[in-house]
Amino acid sequence: MLFDCESTVVITKFNNLSDSALIGYCQNFGKIIRWSMKTSTHANEPYALIMFAKISSATSIRSRSNHTIDGVHVLIINYQQYINMHSTVKKPANLKSLTKKKTKRSDNKERKSMDYDQIMQENIALKHEIANLNQLLVNAQITCDEYQILRKKIEYGVLIESYESQLKQLSLSLSSSLEQHALEMKIRKDHVEQTQINKDQRKNTSLNAKLIEDADQFFITINELSNQYICMKKQNEHLSSCI
Incomplete structure (x- = not known):
């Protein structure tokens, strides 16, 4: 000891x-x-x-x-x-060599004891250092997880803003298209009304057929734009619920 x-x-x-x-x-x-x-x-x-x-x-x-x-x-x-x-x-002469041997043994034992105590102290210090490193690792992992969550929220936010911008542009495009088609139909209708009196029945029938065709195409376009608008709106609502 x-x-x-x-x-x-x-x-x-x-x-x-x-x-x-x-x-x-x-x-x-x-x-x-x-x-x-x-x-x-x-x-x-x-x-x-x-x-x-x-x-x-x-x-x-x-x-x-x-x-x-x-x-x-x-x-x-x-x-x-x-x-x-x-x-x-003072020791007798015949005990000097024995005393030296005992002293060497005692020194060796004390040196071994000192080495053992030093190893134990270093071991304790190493355990404390390992515990501190483990705590730092846990803290780093928590910070990393928080960063990943924040990054995903930012990505979802940017994606939602993009969808909202596309929906807005689509809505404006749909409104502009409706106004343009309504104007074209009014012009054609006015043209038909102005010319149908002076033109023969054949040309009048042809204009009516063209008007019907344009009207059908107009409603087909409206349905396509409406379906696209509904699809984009559903995707936007789904992304908003994920955050």
């Missing part, structure tokens, strides 16, 4: 005090994120490692000279200070 030297304190001389008593006391100085109970191999006495979330909490608790927990006077020192105190103890 990795403990940061600056934010970690060591508690010794606490006799038989429980873990909860030590932790409860330290929580008065700040939030605790890690703790461990161990036994010193040098002095053969228990000690507690308490790691705070903030360095200022560790500094605050060390700044007090006296610490009494449930009537027991305990010693609280810096983690690095505790390590230095025990590393200066």
Whole structure:
């Protein structure tokens, strides 16, 4: 378990005090994120490692000279200070090589623990980044959908305006055509009325036949224009209902 030297304190001389008593006391100085109970191999006495979330909490608790927990006077020192105190103890010559091996193993374990903690922190940061990217993707998809809906509305609006313009032109064309045909029929009718007295029956019959033919053609044209107008109007109503 990795403990940061600056934010970690060591508690010794606490006799038989429980873990909860030590932790409860330290929580008065700040939030605790890690703790461990161990036994010193040098002095053969228990000690507690308490790691705070903030360095200022560790500094605050060390700044007090006296610490009494449930009537027991305990010693609280810096983690690095505790390590230095025990590393200066002289060892027999035949234990030096063994100590070096243990130190290397301890360093390797601590390095692996540090690497593991770093990987875990990077993993957590990566998860947060993935969550943020997923949220951005969802927001982008929503914006894209809204844009597609707006684009279709605009296209339908333009199409409806086009149909309305065509209907208006068709209506004007139909009205103009009706007026023109009515004028032509009036002219021909007036011509027939003026000339029928002076012309023979044969020419009068021919003019009447031409008048009937023109009238039939006129009504055929009117029916075609009316059907076209009705069809365009239905298409316009259908497009308006789609929006």
